[in-house]
Amino acid sequence: MTDKTAIRDAATVIVLRDRATTPRVLMGQRGSKAAFMPSMFVFPGGAVDPGDAEIPLAAPLPALCAGRISEGVAPEMAQILPAAAIRELWEETGLILGQPGTWDGAPDDWQGFAQAGFQPSASALQFVFRAITPPGRPRRFDARFFLVDAGEVANDLDDFGDNDEELEHLQWIPLSEVRQFKLPFITQVVLAEIAQRAADPSPPASVPFFSNRDEEQTFQRLHGRPMPQD
Template identity: 70%
Template sequence: MSIDKTAIRDAATVIVLRDRDTAPRVLMGQRGAKAAFMPNKFVFPGGAVDAADAEVPLTRPLTPLCRARLEDDAPSGVADALAVAAIRELWEETGLILGTPGDWPAPPGDWHGFAATGHRPDASGLQFVFRAITPPGRTRRFDARFFLADAEALASDPDDFSAASDELSHLQWIRLDALRSIDMPFITEVVLAEVAARAHDERPPASVPFFRNDDEESLFLRLYGRPMQD
């Protein structure tokens, strides 16, 4: 039996939800036709964790429950790097800010634009809701953690994408009941079903779904969280 040698990289994705109590919508954009991974598909903002993400300070941390679940079946200490990557990718791909006001005199290279807005990264509005590993045989593989964030947690105008990079086009807020007409990856459909089921409930889920696709088998697991230390 052949073994897939494609390296699996940690990654973070952000599902921003607005109008939760009326007509829930999520923010999505379209990947380019020449993208190496999921070309032309509509996706959430997100991407791989960079080595420098582990060194970026958060003004407000993840909740203890969120941290415990992120570190369930994962290396200890990975939670903050994932949260930082989520905030960074949201900023780079949409220009939206999850942050608190404050001066940041010496940000790392990827964070100069974010710091110039007068904010520092804030993870308190992120809720860990899904995890999935890309199946074998793909050109790129990620161990992706999906975070849900309410648009009210943004420190910027949710309709202002002027600072976005060109990695995602057609950025738009799409109603959950209109998503069937959108071309998206299968895993995105699965995650959206989970989000739709919880759209009107702000409490953390009872557990976090985990699609673990390794080289030998595919498993559907639930993450409840490592025991939290006092």
């Protein structure tokens, strides 16, 4: 029987700290009563909101990553998904990916971001992984994972006071210890990819894509398509 659960676009942010010495990633624990992945440790992220399409970015996603993220989908997703990623990181951790600047008319869920004196910027994000939630789950997402170096965060890396408390126990976890935590399967797969990339700041040659759109799981590599230059 075909799974009728709607698949929502989603964006996730992997913030990598101390990559040259003892690499650590920022993760938090979902509540025990959460409908999706209860009690699991995950990266900040969530579903795309309709308003993400209207968010002005001070700087876009790099062209290479934009081409790969747009493979097989509408080109505007190269703007919408990074905006969603930056918003989710801000909401769930209080961390800012942005450039200093005035932002007049910021939406309600971006007011704190704007009041801190920043405009959202996607220039430091790298698109590194895509995965669709398998059939049979209560919620399904077409999730794009973005990697960003912690040095690109504009505010205090250890101050999570402005987060919305959707994630509990926010902490920087060494990659060498992360397997001790309760992790979703796909998070384990992504972490293995990140561990291989920790020493290399350049974007990956191609992006892994676990597609579970139908009953059959397939693995693909996204090489991207040329994006128009301004």
